[in-house]
Amino acid sequence: MPELPEVETLVRGLRRPLVGRRITVVRLGKTDFMDDPAALQRDVPGCRIEEVTRHGKFIVMRLSPSKASSAAAGLLVHLGMTGHLAVASADEPIVNHTHAFFALDDGRELRYTDSRRFGRMGIFGEVALQKVLAPLGHDPLEISRRDFALRLARRRARIKALLLDQRVLRGVGNIYADESLWRARIHPARLAASLTAKQVAALHVAIGEVLKQAIESRGSSISNFRDAQGQPGEYQLRHRAYGREGKPCFRCRSNIRRILVAGRSSFFCPRCQRTPRAPGSAGRSAKKKTKH
DNA sequence: CGTTGAACCTGTTTGC
């Protein structure tokens, strides 16, 4: 569920109940997806939550040190595929697969739920925090057209693979990659270096618009994404490509198709998003580079 | 550099 718009929606909803609160007790369930569960239990109690922000698909909770010696700087949470955070009264029933409880000084508690445990959670000092976040690429909502073009220039990977690569752009996942490519009328398997300047510009605009609209709709709820208040998002109602295999394209009525690109289901319109040259065919047609 | 497939773990949907 969680790509940039879903994480942003969750973060916005968590700020009010969390910022300024002090964490009093940490209780953990299964910990095999956590970086250092012992440190979490040891260093987090006593800290106050100063800030809740999003960095790509990561949620960063800045903590004030509980003691002078504490190196705790930030609680990092990645939702993986099925992670979720919610603030609940301590007496609310505990939903299945809840693996972390952070009791707050107002009697409520922050709970982390994740059935598949593909998520990630850990308490990090400043240096360790940067080590995790620094490799990530630009925020897709802030990158300039020029920088975007530079990130794609001369890359021979498929455009979809690059959009999903968090070192290139941070926050785009499978849904929004497909939606953006549909908008820009670019086939997911096109090699990035083969895109025209016009196409790169169109894709840059498409990504920004799709993500902004998705945030306005409070994300996509395909099966189970919920915001901090437990409400589903509505952007799934506006999907134009993702999940629409066999259904008519909103522009040309051709049937949306599904193929595998970069190992992921990729939905596109075979008419609006033209198939690239078969791998190896065109570039090699002028073969015989015997002469130079 | 790039691609592919598998792995991590559980739940849900699809197909026979």
Add this chain to the structure above:
DNA sequence: TGCAAACAGGTTCAAC
């Protein structure tokens, strides 16, 4: 109806 296979919004790693 029942059971097995396929599939799922993410990331990482080995092998080629």
